[in-house]
Amino acid sequence: MTLHRILLAACLLAGAIRPATAQGRYAEIARLRSMNEGVYGIRSTADGEHYTTLEGNQVLRYSYAADTPGEKLLPATASELRIAGYALSPDERRILLWSGRTPIYRHSFTTSYHLAEGQSVRPVLREAEAPRDATFSPDGRQIAYSDRNDLYLYDIASGRTTRLTDDGVWNEVINGTTDWVYEEEFGFTKAFAFSPDSRQIAFLRFDERNVPTMEMMRFDNKLYNTPYTFKYPKAGERNSTVELWVCDLQSGAKRRIDTGAESDQYLPGLGWTPDGKLFYQRLNRRQNTFEMVVCEPGGAQHTVYEERSQQYVERPSSRSILFVDKDRFLVRQESHTGWMHLYLYNVRAGLLGAVTRGEWEVTEVVGATSKRVWYLSTEGSPIRRNLYSVRLDGRDKRRLTTGEGFYSVAPSAGMKYYISTFSNAATPNRVEVCDGEGRPVRTLRDSRALGEELAARQRPVKEFLRIPTERGDSLEAWILRPRDFDPARQYPVLMTQYSGPGSQSVQDRWSMDWEDALVDKGYVVVCADGRGTGFRGEKFKKQTYGRLGALEVEDQLSVARYLAAQPWVDTARIGIYGWSYGGFMALSCALKGHGLFRMAIAVAPVTSWRYYDTIYTEVYNNLPQYNASGYDDNSPIHFARMLDDRKTRLLMIHGTADDNVHFQNAMEMARALNRAGKSYDMMVYPDQNHSMMPSDSHNVRQKMIDYTLEHL
Template sequence: MNQSVRGIRSMADGEHYTTLEKNNIVRYKYAETNRGESMLPSPAGNLTITDYAFSPDERQILIASGRKPIYRHSYTTSYYLSAAGSLTPTLNSAEAPRDASFSPDSRLIAYSDRNDLYVYDITSRQTRRITDDGAWNAIINGTTDWVYEEELGFTKAYAFSPDSRRIAYMRFDEREVPLMEMMRFDGKLYNEAYSFKYPKAGGRNSTVEVWVCDLTTGAKERIDTGGENDQYIPRIGWTPDGRLYFFRLNRRQNTFEVIMCEPHGAQRTIYEERSQQYVERVDDTSVTFVDNDRFLVRQESHTGYMHLYLYSIRRGFVAQVTKGEWEVTGIVGTDGKRVWFLSTETSPLRRNLYSIRLDGKDKRRLTQEEGFYAISPSAGMKYYISTFSSASTPNRVEICDGAGNSLRTLADSRELREELAATGRPQKEFFTFTTERGDELNAYIVKPRHFDPSQRYPVLLTQYSGPGSQSVRDRWAMDWEDALADKGYIVVCADGRGTGFRGEKFKKLTYGRLGALEVEDQISFARHMASQPYVDADRIGIYGWSYGGFMALSCAMKGHGLFRMAIAVAPVTSWRYYDTIYTEIYNNLPQYNASGYDDNSPINFARMLDDKRTRLLIIHGTADDNVHFQNTIEMTRALNRCGKQYDMMIYPDQNHSMLPDDTGNVRQKMIEYTLQNL
């Protein structure tokens, strides 16, 4: 088994951490080997711990138990409070609570319930309703709408002030957003429509407001976010000294601002970034406050590579902290003097941990092996827990001190490593190749067991290819394609133009014409493989899921019989059907770039499918709230009109990941289809 350590949390002293083990929360010391101390008063029993959080004073633990999904990341749950030697249900008055968290003074718990925001007083056990206009498919308070959750990566849309006296929250008015109806069957005699608001490219978004409630007086104030209501507010928060700030992003997503709200109502922009095409989507590590005045920004617009910059609220730009033709992929932490970060400095395929002074001097590499590191830091960055893997090495989890010295190993996937060594499982081999147009692309190959270069083998291209993505990386992973190596197939993958971690220029080549250059590159890759002496050029297939499904369809249509087989799972078939934030950042609005939406839609190339040569399988779940089943319906309509033959596999009531029931079934189907048709 590929081992990992679940639920890692650093405690405030920076000397201890907790993990989630066998439905229990266990505390350990970073620096010493010890058996661990249970943080719960008794075994959780039938309680299934989904998530947990300590109160800031660490005297209480808020436990989420169970998970009733809403969309990909959001869910409602039951909450329990562990305090003073007891474990008791809490937030009992809530019908469908979600996104609960402690206030900084540990006395309050805020949460959302049925689109309204509430605050629960732990001592008095009284609940205060902050908003009262929440309604499904209309008004949302304190949580996000569908497109913010999916594309901006957060659901908790509120924040306590550092003194716990105020709470800022976002209010979404989605009444003008068009309604999407997704049919649910669920084994019932009469099927039912599930309706939700989904803004498609060029359409209406929610109108988003920022409010602040004074928890002492109950007074509420709407914060001025500018005269434009067709914009995004990707984050809200408070500076360490208690000033409200919010991120602002225009609809085109090529102007990003951080707006600071001063105590008496004045506002000023403390950071602004502009790009001719787009500003890379912001997240929690885009801006990191170091203290009451300084903050770090991670951005690519200045040099064409994602790097760190130090700014002052009072003085503006201070220093470029990192530089070079490589990218900072994330901030791990800072102690006010140094910053720890992950980067691609050794290779775009790898991630290593470094630290550097905030003035850009004394950079140190802390991880030494070549592969992929994920880091969980301690408070104050005195220690960290690293999870390392490579294409040939499953997970190894270690505790290190802040200077990078290994203290001990927590998990090493020994059984899996021994099994891999005993069975001689083929490993990924990385290489580059140059297309007919002169573009050098990163790729990998997995050869069959007992590979014989004098023989000819069938080849499956697996890919995703979406903007800023990366499929070719030196990290441990296994999926259904790996089973093909046991059946005498070669599996290959290439990251074409538009993919990430090779600089802004390479990534943004595909802007405004999604599916043009990416398809050229995958077809070039197929031709490259066909030219190899060990490849059966008549047996080349391609597979992809989501954006990769869009690509697999496009290659099947434009490949002129080059591909013997194509498998497209949950494919986008026209970017007009996909959401505003993702589509418009990479393709502009369809009102201004109609050709970018239509010229490369596989729907418009259905006539080009050589169904005598290319076997096509389309797979989709009917409850896919992300890439709607509509995409497959319209693709098959076009194929039918052109008299084309193809295969389909439909998964009733399954979402974009084929959950809750059919992740295994779909992979088995793809293995069997490949064996039969390639």
């Protein structure tokens, strides 16, 4: 009879795993991480000369150019609120505040809204039961918001609320906000947009009545547990039927916009051109044809941009297309050359030309004017990011950042200035204001205290390398060795990875996580990005299409074998860890490794892609109706019998309220392991989501530290 070690969270409280002295190891890592300084919630003002931030419970306005104290924009009475976010009105005379935050899913939340004007702060939208996504109209006179699946309009002067839609019902119809799968995979929740003249609102309507219902059990320390039900379309199942509507705000009249004959498609974006024409983005169910369609005032429509791919079009977003004036727009795409680059289009004339070229990728458009565009790219190295600017005709390219590492950039209006955050593996965050030509103006943060402590403690720094595979190519990787590393000794090694399509875990930027606590105890940590990961071109990324978990697992096993061949590695003590897609990978490697791994930790793992959502799974694996083998041939559930539990200690961790990768994945994996007579460990976090929130993100990391120290 096989013993199944089910370790509940209470075990930690009982001290069943490690002595009390082990319990502070992640706390120390968390303390150091908190010392890495940044500037958050940056909003440029319209003049491009100032920016605002949320600090504590106050909105402050600063000058980009002058090193002066921030000007407080909220009256003293605002201190009574718990400010979770803010938005300036278009004329910047009012500030919409949200106080408190009740999460729904990853991005969505409800809140209470207040309006600050001069020396007064007053509650608004008080008639709403669960308001969300509140947004000023372009003229600043009205606020649109969603409440319980319907769309509303609030007039600031009169305080009057107008209900724009009236058929919203939970788990049936949604107006003006997105359903679960759009929120998770397209990354937005606000599904409405004012016209530039504030006279119309375009919005999406989701009919999810035919989408299968997912039931998630909640316990919440109650005598009787209760189910939480929501619509979740799994791969191959019915999606919401999505329609585009426009509401005239004067008359209240609504009209549906024809978005084509195909009902089973996605509308991942909507908006208005600078000269006031409605546009929408359209993506077919296979996600290999993407279009942008502009609607003329008379009702005619024309496609101004189209992209096709044999496999898939990279996930569109609100920044996929950026207008630089009323007729021209920039597109970032990889289909032309196999590398993600910028192209300039005209609404009427089509493609005007390539703006960037080369065997490297534009990763983000930072800002643009009618003459130039500023962008981040991998031109120097796939593991680094630098800021460049170039004319829209592709000439006069300039590199504006000078550091060798990783930059993120917050631009001012008109690109007069930008705020850059720089770090690399050895250097924590440095935040600077620069002018539009890249000249430094002043330093905002330098993480000096953290830098001094890291130097004083001589904390190990990541080394970057390329690990050769048996195929003869190489993979980007980093390695973190103990401070007193001696190549004549042998060390246990933990491999950490994510490995999902288009992702990147090997980046030259400063970071710390729970694995750093292991390095302090004499472990080596290694991370490698295998085939299918991003920023090395379309060919490298898309070769995993249609067979998720095949090539990626081969690559991680190849890395493990490479490490086992190194004289400084204890070949009997190699482990692997991953979360989400990384959990799927860690589990797959443990099952297919034939005892290569002494230990594996899989957190919130997908165990069958049939259990995951339509948009993510089908874009990389096609629909299961057309590619059943791509779903089944590499499902860990079908390889449970291959776990060598005499050599490999396996820990699965999952939260029961994971709305993303459902607890079902862990349960079905456990069922398969049980039937195969395999021994494994399991850690269950009641009522925690995919990130182990709201209360156990610290606990799970400490658990992984303890488990690794005991079993690797």
